[in-house]
Amino acid sequence: MSVVQSEMEGEVYFPSPEVIAQANVPDWEAAAEFARNDLEGFWAEQANELEWYRKWDKVLDDSNKPFFKWFTGAKVNIVHNAVDRHVKTWRRNKLALIWVSEDGKEERTFSYYSLNREVNRFANIIKAMGVTKGDRVTIYLPRIPEIVFAMLACAKIGAIHSVVFAGFSVDALRGRIDDSASKLVITADGSWINGKIFELKRTVDEAIKSCPSVENIIVVRRTGHEVPMEAERDHWYDDLCALPIANGKCVTEQLDAEDPLYILYTSGSTGKPKAILHTHGGYMVGTYTTLKHVFDLKDEDRWWCAADPGWVTGHSYIIYGPLILGATSFMFEGGPVYPYPNRWWQLIERYGISVFYTAPTAIRGLMRFGEAWPNKHDLSSLRLLGTVGEPINPEAWKWYYRVIGKEKCPIMDTWWQTETGMFMITPTPVVPLKPGSATRPVFGQEAEILDDSGNPVPDGEEGYLVLKNPWPAMLRTVYGDDERYVRQYWSKYPGKYMTGDSAKRDADGYFWIIGRVDDVIKVSGHRLGTAEIESALVSHPAVAEAAAIGLPHEVKGQAIHCFVLLRAGFAGSPELAEELRQHVSTHMSPIAKPEDIKFVDKLPKTRSGKIMRRVLKARAQGLPEGDISTLEE
Ligand code: WT7
Numbered sequence: 110m111s112v113v114q115s116e117m118e119g120e121v122y123f124p125s126p127e128v129i130a131q132a133n134v135p136d137w138e139a140a141a142e143f144a145r146n147d148l149e150g151f152w153a154e155q156a157n158e159l160e161w162y163r164k165w166d167k168v169l170d171d172s173n174k175p176f177f178k179w180f181t182g183a184k185v186n187i188v189h190n191a192v193d194r195h196v197k198t199w200r201r202n203k204l205a206l207i208w209v210s211e212d213g214k215e216e217r218t219f220s221y222y223s224l225n226r227e228v229n230r231f232a233n234i235i236k237a238m239g240v241t242k243g244d245r246v247t248i249y250l251p252r253i254p255e256i257v258f259a260m261l262a263c264a265k266i267g268a269i270h271s272v273v274f275a276g277f278s279v280d281a282l283r284g285r286i287d288d289s290a291s292k293l294v295i296t297a298d299g300s301w302i303n304g305k306i307f308e309l310k311r312t313v314d315e316a317i318k319s320c321p322s323v324e325n326i327i328v329v330r331r332t333g334h335e336v337p338m339e340a341e342r343d344h345w346y347d348d349l350c351a352l353p354i355a356n357g358k359c360v361t362e363q364l365d366a367e368d369p370l371y372i373l374y375t376s377g378s379t380g381k382p383k384a385i386l387h388t389h390g391g392y393m394v395g396t397y398t399t400l401k402h403v404f405d406l407k408d409e410d411r412w413w414c415a416a417d418p419g420w421v422t423g424h425s426y427i428i429y430g431p432l433i434l435g436a437t438s439f440m441f442e443g444g445p446v447y448p449y450p451n452r453w454w455q456l457i458e459r460y461g462i463s464v465f466y467t468a469p470t471a472i473r474g475l476m477r478f479g480e481a482w483p484n485k486h487d488l489s490s491l492r493l494l495g496t497v498g499e500p501i502n503p504e505a506w507k508w509y510y511r512v513i514g515k516e517k518c519p520i521m522d523t524w525w526q527t528e529t530g531m532f533m534i535t536p537t538p539v540v541p542l543k544p545g546s547a548t549r550p551v552f553g554q555e556a557e558i559l560d561d562s563g564n565p566v567p568d569g570e571e572g573y574l575v576l577k578n579p580w581p582a583m584l585r586t587v588y589g590d591d592e593r594y595v596r597q598y599w600s601k602y603p604g605k606y607m608t609g610d611s612a613k614r615d616a617d618g619y620f621w622i623i624g625r626v627d628d629v630i631k632v633s634g635h636r637l638g639t640a641e642i643e644s645a646l647v648s649h650p651a652v653a654e655a656a657a658i659g660l661p662h663e664v665k666g667q668a669i670h671c672f673v674l675l676r677a678g679f680a681g682s683p684e685l686a687e688e689l690r691q692h693v694s695t696h697m698s699p700i701a702k703p704e705d706i707k708f709v710d711k712l713p714k715t716r717s718g719k720i721m722r723r724v725l726k727a728r729a730q731g732l733p734e735g736d737i738s739t740l741e742e
Contacts, residue, residue: 117543117617118616118619119543120503121541122510122544127517128519129539132405132537133407134402134403134537134539135537140402140552144553145555148553151552151553152169152179152394152398152581155394155398156180158397159190161185162183162186162363164183165180165182165183165366165390167180168180174599176591177585178367178585179366179367179394180367180390180394182366183365183366184366185390186267186363186364186389188264191428191432192221192225192228195221195435196225200435201225202220203220203437204218204437205219205224205432205438206219206224206254206437207437207439207440208439208440208442209440209456209460211304211444212304217254221435224257228265229265229358229359230350230356231259232261232265232266233355233356233357234262234327234346234350235266235268236266237352238324240268240293241267241268242267242268242362243268243269243369244269244292245268245289246269246270246293246294247271248260248263248270249272249273249295249296249309250272250295250296250300251297251301253297253331253442254440255297256272256419257428257440260272260424263371265362266359267368269370270371271285271286271291271372271373271374272373272418273285273286273374273419274417274420274698275419276635276699276700277697279312279316279696280316280644280645281696281698282313283315283316283317283319284374284381284382287320287322288381288382288589289588291322292322293323294313294317294325294326295329296309296327297310297331297332298331298332298333298334300332301332302444303443303444304448306332310337310343311336311337313326324342325342327344327349328345328346329347330345364389366388366391367388367585369585370387370388370392372384372385372588373385373424373527375527375636376628376638376641377597377609377627377629377638382638382641383587383590383597384587384590385421385587386588387584390581391583392429392582394581394582395582396426396429396430396582397430397434399535399551400425400431402551403495403532403538404466406431408435409463410463411437411460411461411463411464412437412462412463412466413438413456414426414431415466415467415468420527421525421530422497425531426466439456439462445474446478450478451483453467454482454486454513455486457486457491458488458490461490462490463490463491463492464492464494466494466496466521467496468498468499468633468634469498469501469634470633470665472496472501472508472509488513488515492517493518493519493521494509494513494518494519495520495523496520496521497522497523497634499624499634500622501544501545503544503545506520506544507544519536522546522548526609527584527636528584528598529576529580529583531581533554533556533576533580534547534549534554534556535548543619546620546621547620548619548620549619550576551580554578555578556614556620557575557577557605558570558571558572558574559572559573559602559605569614574608574610574611574620575608576606576608577606584598609626609629611626624667628722630657631666632659632667634666637700639657639658641697642655642657642669642671642701643655643671645696645697646673646693649689650676651675651679651685652673652689653674653675653676654720655671656671656722657669657670657671658672658722658726661730662704668704670703670704671689671703671706671707672708672709673689674709674711686708689703712725713741715739716739721739724740
């Protein structure tokens with residue numbers, strides 16, 4: 110790539126002739142033009158590259174907006190395209206998954222052929238446990254191959270998986286199992302985090318004390334430490350595998366394109382986390398198309414998406430997208446700095462990773478350890494890089510570009526959400542890049558920046574980011590709460606999808622994401638809701654009321670700061686603050702552990718009693734408080 114001063118605004122990195130020569134992606138303008146004129150035709154063309162048991166009658170059914178439907182009348186199963194179809198071709202011998210344990214001592218690899226066997230086995234087992242089409246299954250597993258098998262097994266038989274990130278603690282897990290009314294929970298004895306065991310099975314035991322729907326628990330052995338097992342209810346996965354029912358093929362259910370594939374809980378503005386629903390057909394086409402066009406994966410590539418399967422990034426781009434493409438995916442159990450901050454670079458070298466995708470927070474964190482760590486390794490296998498989860502500051506972008514990509518790898522800054530299921534604003538390898546901008550909406554999409562009353566703001570000014578067109582991988586609803594789906598996403602600007610982000614557009618039509626405008630805090634790229642953090646605090650006997658806000662943090666992007674009003678008889682102290690931080694960690698998640706807790710006598714509220722987090726945030730940063738006319742007093 111070369112940095113060129115051009116007509117375009119700001120610093121622009123143009124793809125080099127070598128990058129353009131090897132890129133097998135459509136011409137941006139032509140593809141965008143085609144999709145603009147014929148949205149359904151564009152997506153039908155993509156869908157036709159995949160296998161369907163029966164083709165659709167209609168590509169897009171928008172007769173009941175905003176409940177859009179895609180590929181109606183079609184029969185399909187995402188697992189057929191992710192696994193079954195590859196087993197019929199030469200890809201049966203290709204590696205689907207390469208997995209490495211945290212300590213680096215264990216390596217497990219699966220060809221598409223053996224992946225198929227593992228998925229069949231897992232599917233046979235859950236089927237024998239009485240799980241059928243439409244049932245919800247909670248999966249609470251670490252980054253190990255079994256999470257892939259378990260998810261695909263559910264999809265294969267038409268059950269709906271609900272993966273809960275294994276970094277969530279007991280209350281967060283309980284809420285998600287209970288809301289989804291899961292019959293089955295799939296977990297492990299524990300997970301490895303920086304050489305220590307994080308209890309998973311014990312957390313499940315605690316969580317399901319008040320979840321009557323759960324009939325069975327499958328426990329994958331990972332750490333080998335002792336955990337309590339309840340006869341009848343709890344089953345070791347390896348014991349189940351030894352049973353005759355586990356053997357043989359399990360048919361892949363022929364489903365409607367609009368049948369549910371999974372739910373994934375995510376925090377929105379107020380209230381409890383929302384179960385975002387994705388379906389088989391559209392999600393399959395959306396993840397396939399975007400991964401193919403943006404990361405341009407080829408058969409010789411080794412793709413590493415360093416996210417966790419428990420977040421949407423992992424669902425779409427560790428599991429479904431790469432497998433549908435027939436790619437080789439790399440999965441690492443551990444984190445970037447254990448035992449040393451060269452862990453990732455060492456793995457890129459050792460496994461010849463060619464396309465690497467991570468979050469800005471990881472880059473910022475690794476940057477702090479200096480260039481010497483990556484420079485110890487041969488990173489020449491890399492040809493393309495990516496980021497996701499939060500805005501990337503130009504400084505981190507340039508470091509990533511220079512130190513990791515050696516100024517030859519374009520960086521795909523992909524903006525999207527749990528709700529969108531697939532990339533929405535993103536470059537492709539042939540698009541000129543500007544550090545810090547996710548560039549332009551994907552083919553078939555148009556984005557706008559609006560003011561509060563729905564008028565477009567002039568270029569260069571901040572406003573609400575909305576999406577204008579439906580897309581195949583879009584969420585279909587909030588599971589069990591259609592009304593909330595409409596209210597949350599489609600009511601502020603009728604007919605347009607509200608993203609919850611603020612952004613700017615520049616004169617070249619490039620989008621610059623600023624951040625969330627709702628009560629979502631992005632900590633190290635993880636999406637956390639203030640409501641869930643506050644309710645964890647309020648569950649402590651000393652706390653009467655609490656407010657959580659996100660403040661800028663150099664590495665994490667945002668860090669959680671809390672304001673706590675104590676109950677009568679309790680006095681604030683550093684010890685109590687520490688106890689409350691720990692309380693949030695053990696009840697919600699270690700990643701939600703507040704940076705700082707302040708004890709206050711009063712919280713700023715509106716006359717209707719809503720906490721004004723905006724005012725707290727401004728005060729904490731010494732900024733103007735804005736409109737406080739609705740403040741109680
Ligand atoms: C929010 C969605 C979908 C991947 C993981 C996050 C922020 C995401 C970017 C980016 C700036 C980004 C937005 C968005 N975000 N990608 N490339 N640049 N901000 O999914 O947990 O549902 O969070 O993440 O604020 O709304 P999520």
